[in-house]
Amino acid sequence: MYARRWSNAKGLFLYDHLGGRELLPGTKTLDLRTDAAGTALKPEFRRAFEYSDCWIEDSRLVVLNARDAMRHGATIMPRTRVVSARREAGSWVITLCDSTAQWQVRARMLVNAAGPWAETVIKGVVGQNSSDHIRLVRGSHIVTKRLFDHDRSYFLQGRDGRIIFAIPYEGDFTLIGTTDKDHPDAATPPVCTEEESNYLIDFASQYFARPVTKDDIVWRFSGVRPLYDDGAGSATAATRDYVLKTDDAGNVPLLNIFGGKITTYRKLAEAAMAEIAPRLDNRHGPWTAGAPLPGGDFAVAEVTTLMADLRQQYPFLDAAWARRLVRAYGTDAFEILGAASTTDQLGEHFSATITAAELDWVMANEWVATGEDFLWRRSKLGLVVTDSEAAAIDDYVRNRTRTGTTGTGGARTGGTAPTSNAASAATGMAGASA
Ligand SMILES: Cc1cc2nc3c(=O)[nH]c(=O)nc-3n(C[C@H](O)[C@H](O)[C@H](O)COP(=O)(O)OP(=O)(O)OC[C@H]3O[C@@H](n4cnc5c(N)ncnc54)[C@H](O)[C@@H]3O)c2cc1C
Numbered sequence: 001m002y003a004r005r006w007s008n009a010k011g012l013f014l015y016d017h018l019g020g021r022e023l024l025p026g027t028k029t030l031d032l033r034t035d036a037a038g039t040a041l042k043p044e045f046r047r048a049f050e051y052s053d054c055w056i057e058d059s060r061l062v063v064l065n066a067r068d069a070m071r072h073g074a075t076i077m078p079r080t081r082v083v084s085a086r087r088e089a090g091s092w093v094i095t096l097c098d099s100t101a102q103w104q105v106r107a108r109m110l111v112n113a114a115g116p117w118a119e120t121v122i123k124g125v126v127g128q129n130s131s132d133h134i135r136l137v138r139g140s141h142i143v144t145k146r147l148f149d150h151d152r153s154y155f156l157q158g159r160d161g162r163i164i165f166a167i168p169y170e171g172d173f174t175l176i177g178t179t180d181k182d183h184p185d186a187a188t189p190p191v192c193t194e195e196e197s198n199y200l201i202d203f204a205s206q207y208f209a210r211p212v213t214k215d216d217i218v219w220r221f222s223g224v225r226p227l228y229d230d231g232a233g234s235a236t237a238a239t240r241d242y243v244l245k246t247d248d249a250g251n252v253p254l255l256n257i258f259g260g261k262i263t264t265y266r267k268l269a270e271a272a273m274a275e276i277a278p279r280l281d282n283r284h285g286p287w288t289a290g291a292p293l294p295g296g297d298f299a300v301a302e303v304t305t306l307m308a309d310l311r312q313q314y315p316f317l318d319a320a321w322a323r324r325l326v327r328a329y330g331t332d333a334f335e336i337l338g339a340a341s342t343t344d345q346l347g348e349h350f351s352a353t354i355t356a357a358e359l360d361w362v363m364a365n366e367w368v369a370t371g372e373d374f375l376w377r378r379s380k381l382g383l384v385v386t387d388s389e390a391a392a393i394d395d396y397v398r399n400r401t402r403t404g405t406t407g408t409g410g411a412r413t414g415g416t417a418p419t420s421n422a423a424s425a426a427t428g429m430a431g432a433s434a
Pocket of ligand 1: 080081082083113114115116117121125137138139140178222223224225226259260261262263264
């Protein structure tokens with residue numbers, strides 16, 4: 001972390017001493033006149049504080065949770081909306097619909113994990129009043145051409161007291177975010193406005209030696225944080241904690257989840273299970289703390305070895321290709337490449353590293369049904385493919401989906417169709433998810 005104020009240094013001291021430090025290095029002070037981190041910054045910045053933390057590609061986390069849930073017996077219904085839910089004769093009667101049909105299911109308990117739509121679900125879908133409110137706070141990002149050459153991130157404090165980050169992103173890019181803007185309602189798609197984009201450009205340009213300009217921007221995106229409305233004045237000050245509320249009316253329980261962060265998604269899921277388990281007579285207890293998600297059955301320190309093993313087994317892979325596959329799929333990369341001994345055996349090539357074998361696998365295992373699903377919702381490869389490559393990928397995926405030559409993609413028994421921030425597994429009505 002690179003911050004200017006002493007209060008941040010005190011915060012980092014606490015961060016070091018409150019959290020476990022088994023894998024990550026501790027905080028230190030940097031002399032920006034000599035450290036490589038200073039090269040990209042204006043010379044007036046001479047001192048910074050550095051700390052270490054983890055990051056996650058949120059779309060991968062969500063789809064892996066959905067796959068894991070399915071592996072443990074959950075039915076995942078992508079692109080399926082809960083239209084209504086009513087208590088009837090001791091259970092929930094839930095009406096679902098997709099693009100072709102409407103049908104009903106019964107359930108003993110309903111979990112409303114609809115994120116920004118949680119309040120809409122209570123009022124519109126369940127048809128109840130709610131004294132709890134969600135505060136929708138939009139956060140926008142810009143992605144620029146790479147602004148610096150090292151692999152560390154900058155956290156920058158602005159004149160308005162807010163903090164933004166500039167993070168190395170998908171190899172050739174830098175991700176800058178975020179804003180905190182009250183968002184009107186869940187039905188309004190979030191977009192990064194010109195004002196937000198300019199705010200981020202101006203903020204970053206206060207620090208970087210070469211000013212960030214509009215021409216550097218290659219992509220902008222925005223999401224809505226579903227924050228529990230605790231009556232805080234500003235969007236920045238609103239609580240980031242989650243709140244769970246269970247309504248046992250008629251002995252047919254409804255669990256409403258308000259707020260929640262990706263960072264604490266597993267803790268939130270355990271708290272949700274503490275509400276759900278006694279009501280469904282589930283005695284299993286928490287088990288996910290040490291359980292890897294699909295493809296994640298290796299230690300952090302073994303990533304380099306895993307890439308080397310992949311290249312040894314598939315000598316036609318170059319380092320960048322092996323790295324991408326391991327970062328996205330972990331040990332499942334071996335399953336994707338199967339028995340191939342040449343690139344030709346992976347089928348059609350759509351770009352330097354995207355082959356029919358990979359597309360077939362994500363259609364069969366990650367509910368991919370369009371090119372956009374693969375290029376933007378399961379990865380950020382949309383940033384690096386050309387328009388014609390993206391069109392060819394979309395054609396291939398849609399044809400395979402239409403002719404039914406894939407596994408679960410698009411099927412009613414398949415997966416997740418993230419529609420918002422990181423998106424949750426299933427409908428927001430079930431399961432543990434980000
Ligand atoms: C800009 C930004 C930056 C963030 N940064 C961080 C960060 O650094 N660290 C962090 O931990 N968190 C961060 N978050 C927060 C995090 O992304 C969200 O808290 C998280 O995605 C919320 O997950 P969720 O599952 O509750 O909601 P969502 O991911 O929004 O999922 C809700 C799901 O419910 C579905 N749904 C809604 N209504 C219905 C219906 N009627 N029928 C069926 N399905 C329905 C939606 O389609 C959606 O898939 C950030 C969020 C934003 C916007």
